[in-house]
Structures are given as structure tokens and as C-alpha cells.
Amino acid sequence: MAKKDLIRKRQEEFVRENGIIFLDNVSKSYSTGAPALNGVTLRIGKGEFVFVVGDSGSGKSTLIKLLLRELIATSGIVYVMGGDLGKLRHRQIPRFRRNLGVVFQDFRLLNDRNVYENVAFAQRIVETPVSDIRRNVPAVLATVGLAGKYKAKTRQLSGGEQQRVALARALVNRPSILLADEPTGNLDPKNSWEIMKLLEEINDKGTTVVVVTHNKEIVNSMQRRVVTMKRGVIISDEEKGGYIDED
Amino acid sequence: MKISTLFYTLRQGVRNIFRNKLFSLASIATIAACLFLFGIFYAIVANFQSMVKTAQEGVSVKVFFEDDTPDERIKEIGDMITRRVEVSEVVYISDEQAWEDMKSGYPPDFAEGFYDNPLEGMSNYVVYLTDVSMQSALVTWLESVPDVRKVNRSEATATTLSGLNQLIGYVSIGIIVILLGVSIFLISNTVTIGISVRSEEINIMKYIGATDFFVRAPFVLEGMLIGLIGALIPLGLIHVVYDYAIKYVLERFYMISQLLDFLPSETILQFLTPISMAVGVGIGFVGSFTTVRKHLHV
Numbered sequence: 433m434a435k436k437d438l439i440r441k442r443q444e445e446f447v448r449e450n451g452i453i454f455l456d457n458v459s460k461s462y463s464t465g466a467p468a469l470n471g472v473t474l475r476i477g478k479g480e481f482v483f484v485v486g487d488s489g490s491g492k493s494t495l496i497k498l499l500l501r502e503l504i505a506t507s508g509i510v511y512v513m514g515g516d517l518g519k520l521r522h523r524q525i526p527r528f529r530r531n532l533g534v535v536f537q538d539f540r541l542l543n544d545r546n547v548y549e550n551v552a553f554a555q556r557i558v559e560t561p562v563s564d565i566r567r568n569v570p571a572v573l574a575t576v577g578l579a580g581k582y583k584a585k586t587r588q589l590s591g592g593e594q595q596r597v598a599l600a601r602a603l604v605n606r607p608s609i610l611l612a613d614e615p616t617g618n619l620d621p622k623n624s625w626e627i628m629k630l631l632e633e634i635n636d637k638g639t640t641v642v643v644v645t646h647n648k649e650i651v652n653s654m655q656r657r658v659v660t661m662k663r664g665v666i667i668s669d670e671e672k673g674g675y676i677d678e679d
Numbered sequence: 680m681k682i683s684t685l686f687y688t689l690r691q692g693v694r695n696i697f698r699n700k701l702f703s704l705a706s707i708a709t710i711a712a713c714l715f716l717f718g719i720f721y722a723i724v725a726n727f728q729s730m731v732k733t734a735q736e737g738v739s740v741k742v743f744f745e746d747d748t749p750d751e752r753i754k755e756i757g758d759m760i761t762r763r764v765e766v767s768e769v770v771y772i773s774d775e776q777a778w779e780d781m782k783s784g785y786p787p788d789f790a791e792g793f794y795d796n797p798l799e800g801m802s803n804y805v806v807y808l809t810d811v812s813m814q815s816a817l818v819t820w821l822e823s824v825p826d827v828r829k830v831n832r833s834e835a836t837a838t839t840l841s842g843l844n845q846l847i848g849y850v851s852i853g854i855i856v857i858l859l860g861v862s863i864f865l866i867s868n869t870v871t872i873g874i875s876v877r878s879e880e881i882n883i884m885k886y887i888g889a890t891d892f893f894v895r896a897p898f899v900l901e902g903m904l905i906g907l908i909g910a911l912i913p914l915g916l917i918h919v920v921y922d923y924a925i926k927y928v929l930e931r932f933y934m935i936s937q938l939l940d941f942l943p944s945e946t947i948l949q950f951l952t953p954i955s956m957a958v959g960v961g962i963g964f965v966g967s968f969t970t971v972r973k974h975l976h977v
Contacts, residue, residue, distance in 0.1 A: 500886065502886075522976075523890075523891070526885070526888045526889055526890045526891075526893075527888070528888075529885075529886065529887065529888035530887075530888035532888075534886055534887065540879070540882070540883045540886070541883075542880060542883060544698045544699075553884075553887070554887050554888075556684070556687055556893075557884075557887060557888050557889045557890075557893060558888065559680075559681050559683075559684050561683070562683055601887065602887075605888075
């Protein structure tokens with residue numbers, strides 16, 4: 433068996449046993465202040481839908497940054513899809529990130545390009561043939577309800593529409609995991625619910641979805657797994673939980 | 680890398696220039712202004728050096744011979760002088776030629792009363808040098824050659840011209856280095872600022888899995904194109920302004936046109952074009968390459 437196949441097989445076995453995301457006693461300290469994460473152990477299985485909630489400074493954003501390999505754990509190991517992120521070299525990071533879809537609160541779109549170009553950009557990066565891009569981009573835009581707006585500049589869109597573009601961009605390469613960092617933070621309730629419905633639909637198709645949010649109403653209504661963080665540690669992890677209100 | 684990806688990055692590099700019009704214009708203007716100043720200074724220095732060189736070429740040494748030196752010996756000495764590395768040209772002036780030259784410089788009645796050649800025995804070689812600073816060495820050697828009676832030279836002219844040439848060389852190198860340094864600083868700062876304001880764009884690309892090359896290539900191409908355009912503008916301007924300025928000076932100041940020879944714009948641009956383009960494109964490349972690198976670690 434080739435070395436690559438052997439590694440892939442081992443990673444698949446690891447994912448079956450430990451989940452697609454596995455944080456093993458992970459801590460992260462910055463040069464100043466208290467640790468942002470302190471001995472966190474977390475398993476997220478393939479195809480799960482998980483909310484990560486907590487107040488500001490609880491360590492949610494650090495968690496997302498560790499999963500994106502934007503940061504490296506000070507101690508402990510972060511496994512994503514069976515791979516130890518601490519061992520990734522700088523040049524291997526782009527290839528790793530192509531397995532993740534990521535959505536941010538502030539959308540992070542390329543504002544000088546139109547909707548189509550923003551979504552197509554994710555496919556250009558993975559060197560998808562142009563003919564496939566022309567087929568895939570309209571399809572994913574239709575999925576998020578923006579089929580008719582592919583020519584629009586992103587600045588001409590509402591917040592909800594911009595988040596849909598970001599979602600389309602995150603989905604177009606069919607990622608195994610979708611990370612959403614406060615995806616409804618800049619949206620009104622109606623648009624927030626529409627985005628959450630889309631995330632559910634994506635999860636129904638088998639994609640693992642991790643949503644970091646402050647939105648109590650959505651967390652309480654959806655009755656999904658909820659991981660609550662406080663001051664860098666996980667204080668609760670409930671299968672069908674709600675938002676634990678500290679106040 | 681696929682060909683389509685290569686063309687995509689090239690296209691993006693060109694489009695970036697139009698997407699960021701303000702930054703592009705600011706960068707092009709900075710590069711053009713710096714290289715224009717550099718070009719103007721070079722044109723002045725090049726003309727000055729050319730004029731000094733012309734003056735140096737006119738400096739000569741005259742070699743006279745002992746009486747009754749046979750023609751064969753004079754010819755032999757002439758051959759020896761010609762073989763010297765510091766000698767560019769040797770002209771033989773016979774007695775008759777010397778007298779004719781002298782007469783031509785005076786009114787027609789000047790020669791009346793002279794029945795014989797008063798410059799009999801004054802045949803000589805006029806020796807022109809490749810480098811006027813080597814005049815002393817040549818004169819010392821000439822004075823040691825048997826049958827050479829006298830060597831006439833212009834020590835003051837040679838020393839002045841040689842010193843002036845050296846001074847222009849040092850000053851121009853100094854000013855060119857300073858101008859280039861300032862240009863590089865200003866241009867790379869403009870490129871740095873222009874790219875830094877787009878660090879968000881670079882971050883987004885990195886978050887969705889773009890390789891360093893994929894992110895960097897359009898920015899680097901953009902920097903190089905801006906550098907190229909910024910270099911071509913002053914070259915075009917210098918071509919037009921230089922010819923106009925020379926024409927104006929020659930028409931306006933007739934005396935100057937009799938004394939000085941200005942270099943044609945082609946000669947100036949022959950040196951300036953590759954240097955300006957290399958500086959423009961080079962700084963565009965280095966500036967964008969290093970600035971993008973700062974934002975790649977996401």
C-alpha cells in the first residue's frame with residue numbers, strides 16, 4: 433500500500449474513533465494575560481451540528497483560530513480530520529484549509545469583485561477547471577438563494593445576502609467541515625433564521641457544522657449539541673442543549 | 680500549476696491596477712517623479728562629462744627633434760609613440776606645414792619679406808592622449824627618447840581637466856546613489872502602504888486555502904507593471920523635454936552652441952532606458968514581494 437493511502441487509512445480510523453475534530457487537553461496562552469484556552473478536550477463527530485457558546489473572552493474565537501490553524505496550541509494536540517495540526521508546515525496549511533468552509537460575522541468578501549467572482553475565487557484556488565467553475569458556482573448560488581444576483585457587487589447586497597455569498601463560497605468546494613464564527617452577528621432576526629436554516633440543510637447533507645454564536649434564541653430553538661465555554665474552559669456540553677445564561 | 684491558473688493570476692495582476700486606481704496612480708506618480716529627477720540629473724552630468732572629455736581630447740603634446748635628425752629616425756620615433764597605450768592619435772607636422780599653419784593665422788601680408796621658411800627644423804609630432812591624466816608619464820618617456828630635443832605640454836590644462844573629470848565622477852556617483860536611495864525608499868513605501876491597506880484581502884485569500892504563490896503573484900505582477908509604467912513616463916518626458924531644452928539653448932544662446940557640444944537624446948536614453956526600467960520594475964517587484972510576505976502568515 434502506498435504511503436499516502438496508509439496515512440489516509442490511519443486518519444479515517446482516527447476520525448471513526450475520536451471524531452472529525454478532536455482537541456486533546458488543549459491550552460493556548462498569548463504573550464500577555466490569562467490563558468485563552470485551558471486544558472480543553474472536545475470531540476466532534478463526523479456530520480454533527482454543534483453550537484459553541486459563551487461570553488466574550490470565553491475562548492470561542494481562539495478555538496476557531498486553532499481549528500483553522502491560524503494559531504498553534506501552546507500545549508495539547510488539535511486533530512482535524514485525523515491530522516495533528518501542530519505538525520503542519522506553513523506550505524501545507526492552504527491544502528488543509530481547503531477541507532474547511534469558513535464563514536465570519538463580517539462576511540469577509542472581496543468587495544471589489546462581484547458575487548460570482550467571490551464564489552469562483554474559492555474554486556480558482558483549488559485549480560478547478562473553468563468549465564466546472566461555470567457549472568458549480570451558479571449551482572451553489574442557487575442553493576443559497578442568490579441565483580439571480582451573481583453579477584451584483586457585494587457592496588450592493590444586504591447583510592443577509594452578503595452572508596449567503598460567504599456561505600456559498602464556503603460550500604462550493606464541498607468541505608468536510610463548516611466553521612461559522614458568529615454568522616448571524618450582523619443580521620436581523622429574519623435573515624439570521626434563514627442562514628441557520630441553510631446551515632441545517634448543509635448539515636443534513638453530511639457536512640460537519642460548528643457554529644460559534646451569541647444568539648440565545650437560535651441556540652434554544654434549534655435543540656442541537658451545545659458546548660458552553662467560560663474563561664477558556666468547557667463548562668457544559670449537552671447533546672440537545674440550550675444557551676446557559678450566566679446572568 | 681495549470682496554464683489557466685497562470686493566466687488567471689496574470690489577469691488579476693492587471694485588473695488590480697484598475698481596481699485600486701488611487702494607489703496605482705500614487706505609486707506611478709511617485710516612481711515617475713523620482714525617475715524623472717534621476718533622468719534629468721543624469722542628462723546634465725552626462726553632457727558635462729562629454730564636454731570635459733571633448734576638451735581632454737584636444738589636449739596635445741608637441742615633440743620636436745634635434746637638428747639634422749634623419750627622416751627615417753623621425754618616422755621610427757613616430758611609430759614608437761603610436762604604439763604607446765596612452766596615445767590616441769599622432770599627427771606629423773612638417774616644417775612647411777608648420778609655416779603654412781602659422782601664416783593662415785595672420786593677415787596675408789604677414790609672410791612678406793620671408794624668403795626662406797623661418798620654421799626650418801621645427802617639424803614635430805602632435806600627440807593626442809586617450810587619458811589626459813597620463814600626460815606626465817608620456818612626457819617623461821618622450822624626454823628620454825634619443826634625438827628628441829624638446830617636448831611642449833600644457834600641464835595646467837591637463838591637471839585641471841583631469842581633476843574636473845574626477846570631481847564630476849565622484850559628485851555624480853554620490854548624487855546618483857542618493858537619488859536612487861531616496862527613490863527606492865519613496866517607491867517601496869508607496870507600494871507598501873498600497874498593499875498594506877489590502878491586508879484584509881490577503882487574509883481572506885489565505886483563510887479559504889490560497890497558497891502563498893496564488894496570493895502573491897497578482898500583487899507582484901501589479902507592482903512590476905506599476906514600476907514599468909512609472910519608468911516609461913519619465914523616459915518619454917525626458918525624450919521630449921531634453922530635445923526641446925537643447926534646441927532652445929542653441930537658438931537662444933548662439934555663443935554656447937559654438938563652444939559646447941550637447942549629447943543627442945538617443946545617447947542619453949540609451950543608458951537611461953534600461954536603468955530606469957530596471958529600477959522601476961525591480962522596486963515594484965521587491966516592494967510588493969516583501970510587503971505581501973508580511974501579511975501571508977495567517
